[in-house]
Amino acid sequence: MKLSFKKSLITLLCLGVSASAFAQSSQLTKPEQLIKVRQSLFQTIGWNCTRIRQNLDKEYNKTEVIKSAEVIATLANSALDVLFAPGTATGKGWKDTAVKPEFFSKPEHSAQLLHQFRKEANTLAELVQTGSAEIVRPQFENLVKTCKACHDDFRNN
Amino acid sequence: MKLSFKKSLITLLCLGVSASAFAQSSQLTKPEQLIKVRQSLFQTIGWNCTRIRQNLDKEYNKTEVIKSAEVIATLANSALDVLFAPGTATGKGWKDTAVKPEFFSKPEHSAQLLHQFRKEANTLAELVQTGSAEIVRPQFENLVKTCKACHDDFRNN
Structure with a gap:
């Protein structure tokens, strides 16, 4: 009886761990969750762009600005x-994804636009460390162009 | 006639600029927008915490992990x-905010928890630059404790 209880307890604990590991893994791979995080990330980027623009x-x-x-x-x-893993071309995060199928069917083009976006964001x-609006302004416009290029080609509005 | 057209054009352009400036300012101050960005930001943080946990x-x-x-x-x-400006205690971003009124009515306590969260996140x-899971693990747990402390005191579940 004691042994059986111990075995049940171990089984329950293992199930608990598996369930938790599954939940964790699902958070990182489930298309709806990836789309939700993707929408969150670009919402955060967009708001910070508006903030720089106002400055x-x-x-x-x-x-x-920094x-x-x-x-x-x-x-x-x-x-x-x-966040743009295969399987996330359609689905609902906070809302239906606005990404176009072409983002996934033209991987070289989308990778190139994301690369350009990263490059301009890093520059x-x-x-911004220089503190001069005159230096920051043209580079901010370069960044905004990469946002627009990707939206034009790969986002339904 | 020509002058009147020019004046109308200038007025229209000015209205356009004002509308755009208003839209921009509203994006940065409208409670619903701040709540949406706040939810986006913590969604992004949460997903990245899950990613570190899985690692x-x-x-x-x-x-x-870096x-x-x-x-x-x-x-x-x-x-x-x-993002936690006055006026954002209630309202709907992606969904109704889950923040408790106490977050705003106990500003010293909420500021202290946010300070602790920032401190542990920076550490x-x-x-993570060291590359050792053994060193990272306890510090990750310190960070998670600050998330939990704030959720316990200031978030409706």
Whole structure:
């Protein structure tokens, strides 16, 4: 009886661990979850772009711009390949994904646009350290162009 | 007639600029938008925490862990004060906010928990550079404790 209880307990514990590991793994691979994180990531990037734009249009606050540029660059360098994994061409995260099938059927073109986006984001994150709006402005426009290029080719509006 | 057309054009252009400036400013201050970005930011943090956890539980990939730790630290150091601005205690971003009113009515306590979260996230981002899961694990647990502390006190589940 004691042994049987022990065995049941071990089984339960193993099931618990498996369930937890499964839940964890599912969080990292389930298309709906990846789409939700992808939408979250670009929502965060978009808001920080608007924040930099306002700093360039109104009063320039170096600290604010540095923080926003670092958010954009860090997210651009993060696991975008995982978030755009095969199987995430359709599905609902916070809402239905707006990505076009061409993003996945033209992998060289989409990879090239993402590469360009990362490059401009990294350059911006370096330039904002100088503190000059005049230096930051053209590089911010370079970044925005890469956003627009990808939206034009690969996003339903 | 020509002058009147020119004046109308200028007025229209000015209206366009004002509308755009208003839209931009509204993106940065409208409670629903701030809540949406806040939810996006913590969704991104949560996913990257799960990714580090899986690396610690299964095969440890230093590059993956560094990327995720950098995302968490950069977002922790970003404009959280703006995203939790007064007026964002209730409202709907992607969904209704889960923040408790106490977050705003106990500003010293919430600021202290956010400070602790930032501190542990920054320490984690430094430690992951060593590449050792044994060193990273306890610091990751320190970070998770700060998430839990804030959720316990300030989040409706």
